[in-house]
Amino acid sequence: MKKMHEHMARIYTAASKTGRLDEDHRQASLARLLNVSVQNVNNWESRGPSKEGLLQAQEFLGINATWVLTGQGPLLIEGYDIGKSVKWPFRKIYPQQLFTLSDEELNEIEEDLTYLIGKISRRKG
Known part of the structure; x- marks a missing residue:
């Protein structure tokens, strides 16, 4: 088993x-969560995260x-509001909740969101 790069181990801990x-x-x-490929994350595990990956972890997760x-200072940015994440806009729904759903259930959610977004857009416009 390959040894995890210490920076990635810290990112996993903080995430x-x-x-x-x-x-x-x-x-x-x-x-x-970081809007990158699984291959990127796999590479970072052995080589360490790219500068862009590190900044994405800070911006999108508050790390x-x-x-x-x-290894110095606070693990998470104080006062970071998870609800302001550009990549994940929800405060009460987390990605891991969606991983347990079937494709059919995910399609239903996607259809509902598409309908609701369209309804809100029409109301605004």
């Missing part, structure tokens, strides 16, 4: 603390990039 990481599908979950690089 787990946010409650947004599906522990049963860590690579895929982190890839979705303190300085802590990831040095």
